[in-house]
Amino acid sequence: MQAERVDLQFPLPTELPGWMHSGTFTGYQAASGFLRELLDELGLSGASGPGHVVLGDLVFTVNRAKPAGWAQNTWLDARLIPAPSIGQAAKALKDMQRNWWVHPVRLARRSALVTEKLPKVSARPQVFGEPAPTAPLGAWTLWNEGWLIASPACTSPYPDGLPQFVEDRESAPSRAYLKLWETFTLVGVAPKPGELCLDLGSSPGGWTWVLASLGARVFSVDKAPLDPRIGAMRNVDHCLGSGFGLDPAIAATPEKPVDWLFSDMACYPERLLTLIQRWLDAGACRNFVCTLKFQAETDHETARAFAAISGSRLLHLAHNKHELTWILLR
Ligand SMILES: C[S@@+](CC[C@H](N)C(=O)[O-])C[C@H]1O[C@@H](n2cnc3c(N)ncnc32)[C@H](O)[C@@H]1O
Known part of the structure; x- marks a missing residue:
């Protein structure tokens, strides 16, 4: 058994980087416990630099997305959206597309209230043999009480990039x-x-x-x-x-x-x-x-x-x- 990994933790950033206001950018969600690996893979050091900022386990960069093994999900088309109220946040997301999954880093309660106003997205375990979902699933997070970051396109069709299966605990001799x-x-x-x-x-x-x-x-x-x-x-x-x-x-x-x-x-x-x-x-x-x-x-x-x-x-x-x-x- 491997011990549960304790991940890197940086102080949450407060200043919105200027480049977030000027177009779309990329977000990488680190595989759980592997933020250090993701930053190393992306060639980034520390919590922020001229073209990147780390928010919890999310790494946002001004550059276009590149393949990143240590990202559990990559937000291909992230953008900053004004979200001065819960209703306006939900409306902005619904105006873009139906399916969204929140990845809360801060403001968990407010994130949950926005989620309540969005169409339900099922995260039920799938039976092996069923195909992966084809409907686009966007990802979003609140930056603060005035702004959210959302990406309608992501590399994974699963919530947080984590497929789940109805397990067979009888036949398989290991969980591998x-x-x-x-x-x-x-x-x-x-x-x-x-x-x-x-x-x-x-x-x-x-x-x-x-x-x-x-x-x-x-x-x-x-x-x-x-x-x-x-x-x-x-x-x-x-x-x-x-x-x-x-x-x-x-x-x-x-x-x-x-x-x-x-x-x-x-x-x-x-x-x-x-x-x-x-x-x-x-x-x-x-x-x-x-x-x-x-x-x-x-x-x-x-x-x-x-x-x-x-x-x-x-x-x-x-x-x-x-x-x-x-x-x-x-
Ligand atoms: C994580 S387990 C594999 C689990 C397996 N895939 C399953 O589904 O049950 C790793 C295995 O690698 C085997 N192993 C290590 N070195 C090996 C080698 N040189 N040749 C063959 N097997 C090796 C170990 O004996 C161990 O059974």
Whole structure:
């Protein structure tokens, strides 16, 4: 178990930066407990600078949005809106679009009163297999009693960027399966029946259970055994050993690549990068989903190297801890 992280806390800013008055800007909502990581990733230091300001766990910048793995949600089109009363705040939001989610940092009571005047937005847990919502969900926060910041467009269609699922506490041997459910829901693609999946670092078997339940053929590798119920699934083969010992040139060929490589191995991200490079260079696999697990220090350099792999995405899932998930689909 990882200890709950205590996040950075800066004093709340009082002065509205001038650039907020002169057009749209970007807001990044830090993944819970990872404001330091987000600021480092964005190349920003401290609570405010010439083109940025931090409000709680929100980082606003004058620059256009860029991909940020440590942002749970990015406000792509943030703007400052006069909100001298609760009614006027609600009207300004409703005039823009129907669906809004508040991210209160200050003035929680006033935020709740504005929310009461807005159409209801459901945040119910979804059943795995349902598609991600397609309706735009805007995000807003009160800056003070006279102004709010709102963005009608965000990177995530979920409240605060946090999808929730109706959990299966019976079948899955660990809660790690939620990371795969979330990944497949966000990207809208999952292994098809009969596709070959390698699951490296698979024990006790949450990911293997998800993949085998989808009808994929799973070759599962871990130094530790699988939960016997998962190992007994019809389309699962398990090998006791290291995921680093599997030679891509022997496991597959460019003509007959593995369909998916999954890694949730507890290992240094740098070592995982070397492994993934070998698989990419050999043209031995089409799709990848890998967890980068950081130790006490976040290895930003390796995270950047993963993010730089053409066509890939690096993101913090709601179900990630001090981790990022790297996804490459082809
Ligand atoms: C977080 S657990 C994986 C949970 C799994 N995805 C699930 O859904 O149940 C990390 C696993 O990585 C495994 N591991 C660490 N180093 C490994 C290696 N070199 N090769 C294979 N597995 C490794 C550990 O034994 C451990 O079972």
